[in-house]
Amino acid sequence: MTTTNDKKFGGLFRHRSFRNLWVGQTAAMFGSRVVAVTVPLIAALTLNASLFEMGLISALESLPYLFISLFAGVWLDRGSKRLILVATDVVRAGLLLLIPLAWWQDVLTIPLLMGVVLLVGCCSVVSDIGGMSMLPEVVERTHLVEANSKLELSSSASSLSGSAIGGAILQVVSAPVAMVVNAAAYLISAVFTALVRTPAGAVKDEETPSKGVWREIGEGITFITRNPTIRVLVVATMIFNFFTLALEPVFLVFITRTLDLEPIHIGLIMSSSGAGALVGALIAERFGRRLGLGPALVTSLGMAGLVSVLLPVATVVPTFPAVVLVIVMHFVDAAMVIVCNVNLRSYRTAITPDELQGRMNASNRMLVMGAAPVGAVFGGALGGWTGVTVALVVVSVGILCSAAVIFFSRVRTVREIPQDTELAAAT
Structure with a gap:
């Protein structure tokens, strides 16, 4: 280290x-x-x-x-x-x-x-x-x-x-x-x-008796459900991913049918996400340090939710400003998602004991990935039932709910990642 x-x-x-x-x-x-x-x-x-x-x-x-x-x-x-x-x-x-x-x-x-x-x-x-x-x-x-x-x-x-x-x-x-x-x-x-070289203590003692696969899986699930901080982070991530994936089918219909955009405009919109992600990776550390960890998580998720409101606004303006609004939305959204991911993932890792890192990440990954296809189906059904504009508003409110989960928890008050391993594990 x-x-x-x-x-x-x-x-x-x-x-x-x-x-x-x-x-x-x-x-x-x-x-x-x-x-x-x-x-x-x-x-x-x-x-x-x-x-x-x-x-x-x-x-x-x-x-x-x-x-x-x-x-x-x-x-x-x-x-x-x-x-x-x-x-x-x-x-x-x-x-x-x-x-x-x-x-x-x-x-x-x-x-x-x-x-x-x-x-x-x-x-x-x-x-x-x-x-x-x-x-x-x-x-x-x-x-x-x-x-x-x-x-x-x-x-x-x-x-x-x-x-x-x-x-x-x-x-x-x-x-x-x-x-x-x-x-x-x-x-x-x-x-x-x-x-890569890691400290000798980082390697699992091969003589440690196995508890059984299902029991060890249960320990990982129990950790993320009973640890109040990890639970808040997982729930916020699941909500965000659910509504972000719900946005995808609605958004595709929105840009191709509602706005009837040319391929060149669609290409610009898609590329703006990549540019925003790069910017997010560059500013993530400074963002979290300036605002504090908890406020940075609330702000990044909140900004992602607020900027998504630009999509329904784009339905009532001419084509050129609509394209600009959608590009701005994609750029800011991608940047804030990366800022949130970097700080949230770092905090989640810091407060997890080393012997549970694999199972914590595995349980989190399964829950988050499991929410994605359900969100996509929900978004498609919602768009077909309410129409594109209403669906976009509902999705924006849903994304803001992920920020609210962290805001109304004690994670909001956390200023920095715990430095002491034992203190972090006990958080």
């Missing part, structure tokens, strides 16, 4: 283990983003997949969050998170190499592609939860916000450039061969993650 409060240029990039973890996670993020672009194109262009098959492939990418998250948390808390992350990277690389090999042997099919997507998705769930859970083993709790800010910056950059990189790769080589590049990204991640 780092023991310095040095704020000179570079910050945690001077910390060798964090730097290796950051490079590894960044490589994996870019690999995942490029895979998200190239695999559907392989299905559509190379295998002539139907719309139903394309939908199944998309669903299989996120489905593992619902049925393996809790088991992944137990596995991560029992063993070496570093070795598990390395293993998931190597397995993902091997699975992706099956695609060009099967294509070369003329045996690549939709079912095979679906199987690869499902297994890669399972590894990605473990990697996602493991990366969050390993962070407090690498850096001290006082540096969690900076660490999460740097990781969010990588995530935003990969989202912005991953699609372009994937398209460029496909321009040069065929889609199946592009999987070789994706596999290389995961291997790079494995190499740098393997170089």
Whole structure:
């Protein structure tokens, strides 16, 4: 762990283990983003997949969050998170190499592609939860916000450039061969993650008797439901994600039918989210430090809710100002979401005992991801029943409710992340 409060240029990039973890996670993020672009194109262009098959492939990418998250948390808390992350990277690389090999042997099919997507998705769930859970083993709790800010910056950059990189790769080589590049990204991640060094005390004692998988899963769920602070953070996140996902189907109808926007305008709107996310990652640490942790969470969620009101306003103004309002909404919303994520995730990690990091993150991830599809269905049904404008107003109120959950709790009064491990765990 780092023991310095040095704020000179570079910050945690001077910390060798964090730097290796950051490079590894960044490589994996870019690999995942490029895979998200190239695999559907392989299905559509190379295998002539139907719309139903394309939908199944998309669903299989996120489905593992619902049925393996809790088991992944137990596995991560029992063993070496570093070795598990390395293993998931190597397995993902091997699975992706099956695609060009099967294509070369003329045996690549939709079912095979679906199987690869499902297994890669399972590894990605473990990697996602493991990366969050390993962070407090690498850096001290006082540096969690900076660490999460740097990781969010990588995530935003990969989202912005991953699609372009994937398209460029496909321009040069065929889609199946592009999987070789994706596999290389995961291997790079494995190499740098393997170089991460954590204190000896961070490794689980292999002689500690197992309590049983279901009992350990229960401990993780009990922790997030009985710890008042974790419970507030999880409920606020679930509400926010539910209504954010409810917005998506309504928003698509809104920009394509209600506003009848041209493709160039839609492209500008979508790109504004990426730009906002980058800005959010850059300002997250300073935002939380200036306002205080609790006020920063309330303010960021509140601003995301308030700025979403610009969408129903856009329905009653001419096209050009409507586009401007929607772009501003997407930019500010994305920035505030990242600010909230960085500070909330850092606080949640800081107040969780090291031996529960995997299960806490796994339980949280399953609940949050489980709320997403329900929110999307709710948004579509609400829009069909009430109309687009009313649905947009309801969603805005819902997002504001996530800020209210934190505002009416003692989390609002928290000024900074606890620095002492025992004090943090008792919070």
